[in-house]
Amino acid sequence: MNDRAAPLMDLETTGSGLCLRLRGPQTVANARALAAKLDQQPDSGAVELDLTEVGRLDTAAAFVLVSFRDRREQAGQEVTFTGLRAGHQSLLDTVARSLPSPTTEPKTPFTFTDALARVGEVIAGGVKFILALLGFLGLFLARLARTLRHPSEFRFTSLVHHAGAVGLGAVPIVALMAFLIGVVLAFQGSTQLRQFGAEVFVVDLIAISILRELGILLTSIIVAGRTASSYTAAIGSMKMHEEIDAMRGLGLDPATVLFVPRILALVITLPILGLVANVMGLLGGGLMAWIDLGISPAMFITRLVNGTDINHVIIGLVKAPVFALIIGLIGCHAGMQVRGNAESLGRMTSSAVVRAIFAVIVADAAFSIFFAQIGM
Incomplete structure (x- = not known):
């Protein structure tokens, strides 16, 4: 008999279900x-599989029969084998024992203790991250003081390069953003103030909002997106390729060569970008106030000069070096946390x-509370 012929099967209906009679080789x-x-x-x-007339039976056919039985039994149906020879029974038992059994872990309810543990993990991670940033801040200040004592070690060319990339490269997007923010503030403010006949106070709204908060805050957010990612990608790529280890082997300090120029460039250029944002925001607000x-x-200029306190400008510019320091420290710290694969680089960059x-927004909130408490 040809083993490659289709298996013969007779179907009979019994009182309790089906009887499938298999005949011939099942291979x-x-x-x-x-x-x-x-x-x-x-x-x-119920299903009865009658193997009385089956000749050869190998593991492949046995797997088909056992799988069929398991599927039907999981659906709540009874499947029985009849007419089995001793060898067939042993083979079916061996195949059944060899099939993998799905393991399901028991689901434990999410308790209040689990919630507290999650909160504790988040707080512990945040404290650990803040301590790491403070360590990087101390390292930056120590290396900066060292370069002030030994000017020959200062990387002036690197500082100019990073200042151009961070500051000059961000001027177009910062100027456009601030101009549009000024336009939106003037338009929305005029819509509301017109109801009370107080349109002239839209100048105060624009000036205080941009000079005190929005100008430097939105500028810092844009710089954080551009610069923190570039710092992390550059330093992380160097760490992936073991260039930082090579620098140490050559007797060069990575903090002096990599961190100090980058962070110092941010501290110098972010206040300048903040001034650009202030000017463009006032320009956009003044233009919309004129049109609308x-x-x-x-x-507009007269109202701006007479009705705006210089403290608003000072408060906005005081925030800039602190925001720059935060952005630079986070970018450099994340770059040093990159491991030796591209997946780690992408994760740390984002x-x-x-x-x-997030840190810039939290710092801005802290500044707002501080200046409110001292009456500025």
């Missing part, structure tokens, strides 16, 4: 056809941007 050659015929059978009632409210540029923006 790997026709296991697929056997599985197809078994799957075609109706899935209601008819406030002439001369009247993490640096998120952390830098």
Whole structure:
């Protein structure tokens, strides 16, 4: 008999279900056809598989039969084998024991203790991160003081390069952003103030909002997205390629060569970018006030000079070096945390941007509370 012939199967209906009588060899050659015929059978009632007339039976056909039985039993149907020879029974038992059994871990309810543990982990991670940043701050200040004592070690060329990349490269996007923010503030403010006949106070709204808060805050957020990611990518790539280890082998201090020029460039250029944002924001607000409210540029400037306290400008500019220090420290710290693969580099780059923006916003909130307490 040809083993590659399709398996013969007779179907009989009994009082309790189906009786499938298999005949002929059941081997790997026709296991697929056997599985197809078994799957075609109706899935209601008990099933009896009669193997009395089966000659050869190998593991492939046994796997098909055992899998069929398991599927039906999981659906709540009874499947029995009859007419088994001793060798067939042993083979079916061996295949059944060899099938992998799915393991499901018991689901434990999420308790209040688990919630406290999660909160504790988050707090511990935040404290650890803050301590690491403080360590980087101390390292930066120590290396900066060293370069002041030994000017020959200062990387002036690197400082100029990073200042150009961080400051000059960000001027277009910062100027456009601030201009549009001024336009939006003037438009929205005029819509609300017109209801009370107080359109002229839109100048005060624009001036205080931009000079005190929005100008430097939004500038810092843009710089955080551009610079924190670039610092992390550059330093992380150097660490991946073991360039930092090579620098140490050459007797060069990575903190002096990599951290000090980058962070110092941010501290120098961010206040300048803040001034650019202030000017462009006032320009956009003045233009929209002229178009929408008819406030002439001369009247806008007069109201701006007479009604705006210089403290608003000072408060905005005082924040800039602190924001720059935060962004630079987070970017350099994230770069040093990169491991030796590209996945780690991408994860730390995105993490640096998120952390830098979050830290800048938290610092701005702290500044607002501080200046409110001292009456500024």
